[in-house]
Amino acid sequence: MTSLTITIIVIFVTAFVVAYLKATWRDRCLKDLEGFPVIISLKDGKTVWGTMNLESTGMLLRYSRPHKSGSHFETGFIIYKNEYAGVKAIYRILSDLDDAQRKKREMKTLLSRSGFFIAVRRMIRNFFAAVRDGVVESMKLLIGQVTPKSSVLSGKDKYVSRMGESFVDYIGNSYDPLLEKLIGRRVVYERFEEGSWREHTGILQNYTKDFLEIINTSTPVHITLSPRRSKNIHLGIEIERKDDSVVVMNHRQTSIKILSSDEEHILEPGQKKAINVSENITIELNEEIDVVFPRSEVIVRHTVD
Template sequence: MNTLAITIIIIFTSTFIAGYVKSKIKDRCLKDFNKFPIIVLLKNGKTIWGKMELESTGIILNYPRPHENPMHKEKAFILYKPEYATLFGVFRPISDLDETEKKARELKSLVFKSGLLVRIRRGIRNFFAAVRDAVLETFSVFLGRVAPKSSVLSSNQKYVKKMGESFVDYIGNSYDPLLEKLIGKKIVYEVFRDDQWNEYIGILRNYTKDFLEIISTKFPMELTFTLPVPGSKTEHLSIVISNDGEFVEILNARSNPISVLFEDKTHKINPSDFIKFEKTKLNGSIKLLLEEEMDVIFPRSEAIVRHIVAEEKE
């Protein structure tokens, strides 16, 4: 067999293997939320929720109940992998989990294994991830010298600028020795919201090239719901909204307080309590705020680990 034939066979074989592996790989952070009820918040403010079904090419969110659309009934929402760029964050409120899901969360998220086999496996994975990062960085430098500037970056300057020039090379590493040391530790992370950086505390669970996974954190999540038509009511995330045409009533059936955001004030609603107000105070939709313990996954373009929290001495 001549050299050309051997080369062709190697190329086809390696391409086939690489394609198969790529079709099976799922993001490690997203895998921790698989089969759990989650809330997905997009950068444009749109909110979707349901039980996550993760595939290598995207996410299926299975609704708790079919959603009525004027033209059809929907039972799930599909977010494709190329659309991950539109994500602001993926949230898993602890209060939304049943007992079985809470036990599964404890096994998946709260146990940080450190056995010999785990360390070896993680070391091998980190080695290949570091090699990958080095190859991609070299390739990017080469492209930067011979290719025009990216149109994607040019059209999204506000997202690039907010991270600061010093982080352009930092974001996107599959292996990061800084973050590797912080897994399982309480950290302060920053999120860019309302044109400023805001700090929150949580535990770094995992990281990948694209995402940061932070557990046991309190993050203020704003939700926007469309008002039901007069004479009807809707239920979203155990929040019941009724509209009789003149007044709107909001019943909090969650286990934690929620807040209604008006233009001039914020009204808190405790569990099993409700508020009733004139429909004229709203503009076709209602904004609510959840502030409770949850696990979150942020794109690394939206959040960054900033501080290590000092351990309190007894």
């Protein structure tokens, strides 16, 4: 068998493997939130929430009840994988979980740190991620040896390089030895908020080349609500528009903060208040949460004893 034949076989086999992995691979940080109610903050200022259903091509947030929009009712919101760059943060508020969801979360957290097969899988994934550059360079060298003899592969270096990178990416994601040692430990992470970097503490649960998963943390969660003439309840917050004001009632178990252009209002559980605003209102929640951040939005800065 000639070197050209071997090279062509390698290319086709790798292409098939990459195609399969692309069709089935899901980010492991996002997988930890699948089946849970989440709030997603987007960089364009929009806020969406629902129960996450994750697929390899994106995610579907299923609403707890149909939402009327114009002449139709919507039951979910789709964010495609190529739109992940527009995600600012994905929150899971612990007080919003029912007993079954709490047990599921605890089991996932426990297994991710102590399970034997999880540890073996992590070792294998880290191995492939650590040798990523080596595999890519090896494929380049392989093609380089036969390129002068074949016009079929001439000029295809970039294609083969990208194929090699995709192959290793879908097996393991990036390996970061610093973050690997911090999984399960409390850390201080920095987040750019309102024009400055602010510090928060939490437990680093997981990481991928695109996301960081922090659990048992507390960082402000902002949601934007659109008041209507009829009463609506979103995330335990009841709102109703009356003339030039909006009546807000807090059905949550903790206090909420209403942000407006001129002042802030604190509503304790069970409290109701009329706010003089003519547009949408922004609610700030400050509770214990789990959150997945794009790595472009947050950096782990300190360890905590």
